[in-house]
Amino acid sequence: MQLTMTGEYAIRAMLHLASLPPGDSTQITEIASLWEIPENILRKIISQLAKAQLIFTQRGIGGGIRLAQPADKLTLLDVIEAVEGKIYLTKCLIGPDFCSRTSWCAVHLVWCEAQQKMKEILSSKSLAELVAINDFRKSQVQSLSSSQANGLNNIELNYS
Amino acid sequence: MQLTMTGEYAIRAMLHLASLPPGDSTQITEIASLWEIPENILRKIISQLAKAQLIFTQRGIGGGIRLAQPADKLTLLDVIEAVEGKIYLTKCLIGPDFCSRTSWCAVHLVWCEAQQKMKEILSSKSLAELVAINDFRKSQVQSLSSSQANGLNNIELNYS
DNA sequence: GCCAAATGAGAGTTTTTTAGTCACCTTTGA
DNA sequence: TCAAAGGTGACTAAAAAACTCTCATTTGGC
Incomplete structure (x- = not known):
């Protein structure tokens, strides 16, 4: 009952692509090192994302990967389903065969x-929205930690 | 990203107990055969549910298991968390150690x-509510299938 | 006290899924 | 033709899930 590392890595990669200026591309090795993703694994994930037509890939010198759709048209659900298949919280939601009831x-x-x-x-x-929120919150965290001596309250995190 | 069989079995067993008259008890073997659950596995699940104080168990002749709380105070979440531990949809929701971001x-x-x-x-x-809904819907299904010759529309199921 | 009926518990096995590794292939621009 | 990029398949390792087997413990009734 948990997102796999594959899904996690895919989200990181897509978020990175979404943070680039529209149309810009980057390399797998770049993303892998920036986001702590084993490069060989990222290769396969990128390949899946390309097959799902979320990104374009280009081989050869000067090649790389970039979003195939505007960042404001893509969601976490798109990314997850592209690499993990459709979400089914239980087996009985896949189809009527699992359970007779x-x-x-x-x-x-x-x-x-x-x-x-x-x-x-x-x-x-x-x-696109997620990237924007990240940028905003990152700047908040920075200004908070630089003024930490003042004893300002930290950002609240919820681990219910 | 899916409920395990353990959770599935636990829900079946608890639903069975909830369908009994309040205070009544039954045996593991009974539930196992009625709900298609391997008996040895159900033993352990029952043991977990007892430790979580959702049910009472009694050994020996005339023993068995019964709800430790009224059926209208128990929910699916209680049952699932009793046998699978707390639900965390991602590793980063477990605690701040997984991801630096x-x-x-x-x-x-x-x-x-x-x-x-x-x-x-x-x-x-x-x-309690789930049992009531089940009873109602089961009776609906029965009356529908007995009048199937009329071509009445079937109950709609949603496999989105 | 003994027996039979019930749950309890631990070790161990098998299967499936996930994660990761390795080696090599293909495309492409300079 | 070379080097830099992504593409792919076979494989291994580790972890989790599902299940099996065996024996222990409790308990009520005779």
Whole structure:
């Protein structure tokens, strides 16, 4: 019940691409070193993202990768589903074969609702928006830590 | 990113217990055969549910298991967390050690929201309510299939 | 006290999934 | 033709999940 490293890495890479000026490209090795991703693994992830048509790739000298769609049209859900396949919170949501009780089971309905809501939230913000929020919050963290001597309150994080 | 069989089995067992008259108990073997659960596995799950104080167990002749709390106070979230531990949709939601960017990362916030919403939905209905819905829907399915010759529309299932 | 019926618990196995590695292939521009 | 980029498949290692087996413990009734 957890995002895999593949999904995690894909998100990092796409977020990096989304932070570049539109149309700009970069290299796999660059992303791998900046975002702590094993290069061989990133290669395969990039290949999957290209097959899902989220990015363009170009081989050879001067080549690299870049977004195939505007950063404000892409969401976390797009990225995750591109590398992990469609999200199914339970096996019974894949299809009616898993469980003979699906036709009347109330638990199925609850999972269905949870899954739908989760997809909604994962697609509620574009990569462009996420990059913008990051930039803003990063600058906040910096100004906070530089004025740490003042004892200003830190940013609140929620590990419920 | 999916419920394990352990969680699935635990839910089946708890739903069965919740469907009994309050205070009634039953045996592991009974639940295992009724709900298609390997008995040895169910033993351990039952043991976990007991440690989490969701059920009472009693050994010996005439023993068995029963709910330790009223069925309308228990939710799917209780059951899942009892056997699978707390739900964390990503590693960075477990704690700040996984990722150095947590303090400002917008993706973290989105996952946080998704996780919170998912927990909300999983605890929005009590086991008692789920049992009641099941009973109602089962009777609907039966009356539908007995009048199938009329070509009545079937219950709609959503595999988005 | 003994027996049978019930849960409890630990070690170990098998299977599946995830993560990562390695070696080599293909494309491409200078 | 070379070097720099991405592409691919086979493989291994590690972790998690699912399951099996065996024996221990508790308990009520005879």
